[in-house]
Amino acid sequence: MSSNGNNGFFRRLSYNIGLVIIALMFVFFSLVSDFFLSIPNVLNILHHGAILGTLALGVTYIIILGEMDISFANLMSFASVLVAIFLRYGYSSLVSIVFATAISVLLGTANGFFVGYRGYSSIAVTLATSNLFLGLNYTVSKGRPIYAAMPDTFLAIGQNSIIGVPISVILLIIVSVVTYFIIHATSYGQKLYAVGSDQDSARVMGINVRLVKLVAFITASIYVAISAVISTSRLGSGQPIVGSPYFLETLAAVFFGKAISRQNVSTVIGTLTGTVVLSILFNGVTLLGLPSYIYQLVLGLVLIFAMLATIKRRTKMV
Amino acid sequence: MKRLMAFLFKNSILLIVLAVVLYFCLRVPGFLSITTLKNILMNSIAISIIALGLTFVLSVNKWDVSIGSTASLSAMTTCYLIQVSGGSTFLGLVGGLAVALLCGFLNGLLVAKLHFEDIVATIATQSLFFGLAFLYAGGYEIYKNMRPSFRFIFNGNLGVVPFVLVLTVVIYTIADIFFRKKKIGRWLYSTGNNPRAALFSAVPVERVIMIAYLLSGLFAGFAGILGASEHGRAWILLGQGYLLTGYCVVFLGISIFEKPTPFGTLLSAFFISTIRTGFVMENVIYYLSDIVIGLLLLGAVVVSNEKKIVHQNYKVGEL
Numbered sequence: 001m002s003s004n005g006n007n008g009f010f011r012r013l014s015y016n017i018g019l020v021i022i023a024l025m026f027v028f029f030s031l032v033s034d035f036f037l038s039i040p041n042v043l044n045i046l047h048h049g050a051i052l053g054t055l056a057l058g059v060t061y062i063i064i065l066g067e068m069d070i071s072f073a074n075l076m077s078f079a080s081v082l083v084a085i086f087l088r089y090g091y092s093s094l095v096s097i098v099f100a101t102a103i104s105v106l107l108g109t110a111n112g113f114f115v116g117y118r119g120y121s122s123i124a125v126t127l128a129t130s131n132l133f134l135g136l137n138y139t140v141s142k143g144r145p146i147y148a149a150m151p152d153t154f155l156a157i158g159q160n161s162i163i164g165v166p167i168s169v170i171l172l173i174i175v176s177v178v179t180y181f182i183i184h185a186t187s188y189g190q191k192l193y194a195v196g197s198d199q200d201s202a203r204v205m206g207i208n209v210r211l212v213k214l215v216a217f218i219t220a221s222i223y224v225a226i227s228a229v230i231s232t233s234r235l236g237s238g239q240p241i242v243g244s245p246y247f248l249e250t251l252a253a254v255f256f257g258k259a260i261s262r263q264n265v266s267t268v269i270g271t272l273t274g275t276v277v278l279s280i281l282f283n284g285v286t287l288l289g290l291p292s293y294i295y296q297l298v299l300g301l302v303l304i305f306a307m308l309a310t311i312k313r314r315t316k317m318v
Numbered sequence: 319m320k321r322l323m324a325f326l327f328k329n330s331i332l333l334i335v336l337a338v339v340l341y342f343c344l345r346v347p348g349f350l351s352i353t354t355l356k357n358i359l360m361n362s363i364a365i366s367i368i369a370l371g372l373t374f375v376l377s378v379n380k381w382d383v384s385i386g387s388t389a390s391l392s393a394m395t396t397c398y399l400i401q402v403s404g405g406s407t408f409l410g411l412v413g414g415l416a417v418a419l420l421c422g423f424l425n426g427l428l429v430a431k432l433h434f435e436d437i438v439a440t441i442a443t444q445s446l447f448f449g450l451a452f453l454y455a456g457g458y459e460i461y462k463n464m465r466p467s468f469r470f471i472f473n474g475n476l477g478v479v480p481f482v483l484v485l486t487v488v489i490y491t492i493a494d495i496f497f498r499k500k501k502i503g504r505w506l507y508s509t510g511n512n513p514r515a516a517l518f519s520a521v522p523v524e525r526v527i528m529i530a531y532l533l534s535g536l537f538a539g540f541a542g543i544l545g546a547s548e549h550g551r552a553w554i555l556l557g558q559g560y561l562l563t564g565y566c567v568v569f570l571g572i573s574i575f576e577k578p579t580p581f582g583t584l585l586s587a588f589f590i591s592t593i594r595t596g597f598v599m600e601n602v603i604y605y606l607s608d609i610v611i612g613l614l615l616l617g618a619v620v621v622s623n624e625k626k627i628v629h630q631n632y633k634v635g636e637l
Contacts, residue, residue: 068437114620123381123437124569124619131562131612138605248445255438291456297449303442307434 017306018260018273022280029284036287043166047234049279050168051227055246056253056271057179058223061216063254063266064183066196067115067122069217071107071130072224072250076243078137079104079228081146084238088148096154101225107133108221109214116213137240146238158234168230175226180268182219192216193265248296252303253278259306277302331573331617335589342596349599356480362591363472363486364541364548368560369567369583370493371537374530376568377497377578379510382534384425384440385564387447389542389557392418394451396543397460397552400468407468411543418539419532421447426531430524451554461551472547482544493580506530507577566590566611569618576622590614 029036055072062069079100086096111129115122158168183189191212194202203209231242256277257270281302285295326333342349368385375382396414403409421443428439454460474481497503508516509526517523541560546552567590571582590611597607 114616118620118623120619120623124565125616127562127565128612128616128619131608131615135605135609135612138608143605248441251438251441252445255435255441258438291452293449293452293457295449296445296452300442300444300446300449303438303445304428307428307438307442308432 050172053275054227055250058220071126073243073247074133080232081141081238084146093154104221104225112214112217116210141240366587368541371534373578375534377506380436384444385538386557386561387444388421388538391447391451392539393542393546393552398454405463405465422532422535426528430527459553566615573618573622
């Protein structure tokens, strides 16, 4: 710790930059909008956060590995269309969800195979598969929304509440707890961090790097399917472009979490903090009646400033 | 036999592309004509300009995902300045290119000087530039006061040859000379292969990466301006499709020539444009070309990486 008290204070502040930003945004938005702290609005924030958070937690696995995924947004759109189509053909909610998840997992396995077992650059592979998923999606849906008479059990996932708490938020809490357990309390989570910091060393230590990468991409595709189910149920239809707005937001949430972490790695808490920050920001910009592109602008700025705030702790590139 | 198989695999993407082109030549009526050739060339220009910038960035082994937004922002700036100034094409061009350079400079600052991760930094700036592009007209198109001199940039002819075609050839020739004959070309490749080794060999690594991002921004902005000049208007989503096609073009070039080169990029831009034009003339549903371009990119990535593995004699990531 620095002997200079002032310096120490700012350093501690930069460790908790996420909480500081959340607090500042809460104060700012509750001052400028009367509606911000009302219960319906908080539920709105949580609804948005449920879909975003599930996606972001899935992508966290891949970012911890030091890889990148571009295809998750298009995969989410495709999964959403698939769920709606299975429901339209009269399958029960459970069967439709399982089928759509299975197909997502299959496509996620393709990503994981190319990245893990063939060692290709993950960003190039997922850029290519993201276009493939888009093409498949349009081939199946013809680019039109899929409407289906959805059973009440399915619609309940995104629209109903239990004692005032939306089911989607309960799902997010369950998913977060499970993810926290997997990443921070199992040997698989430790392997993720090991591969992410130095994969050659990890291999020498006896870690099956290929399998770790494959499993990470498969796990991420399950999370993507869950978020697709939540959003399909909330909208009541399968939308072929439902994922694309979440692309930037999800990556921003994950990288925000990475930027504010102490050791420059992704953590579950960091990702959730990023999700909360972005959900509040999205909601606040909407409440203020600002045009939606302002949100894009602010999102880019927040990401850059989060990285700037922690720049002292970064190691040099070369 | 083994050598033949290796040769076939090495050049498989090139062979597939040539086969598709041959198919179009034989099957599509009117494909083998000067008009079609001119169409193909004109369609390939914006994408070959933007892919040239990506060639620089990929040769230092970095990524720039903000090029689409840079193109939109710079096209919007150009058209806005022309509209406000009452038709001054020169002012618009200078303003648009200056904004494009600024975008590249910001990326370079974040990645080269502040050592941010390249993908994260450019995702952030992509969002930022996209938001900024909205500020001019709030999502509407800008189309007023466009003079013939502005339309000339893309649509004008020098004699019988389109002006922009000559410009592209000149830009590519200069880039090729810089890549092959000048010190900067060596610097780019050595930085891309191993930045640490390059630094110890007295290569100014940070400056090289900065130059790569500056050029990537400049060419992305110029491609955006060309798109605006072609249609005589600028709109927000102008640069949307550039990212994937641009990377597909550069990776196709890498799969042919084993490293990012201007000539490979130009050649594959021509191939991609031929395939696109062929699809349109065959009346194929539009989303099929998404699938085909995605598959081509995947194939190019597979071939270029497997080639590297054979070359290095060990598998990537394996000791």
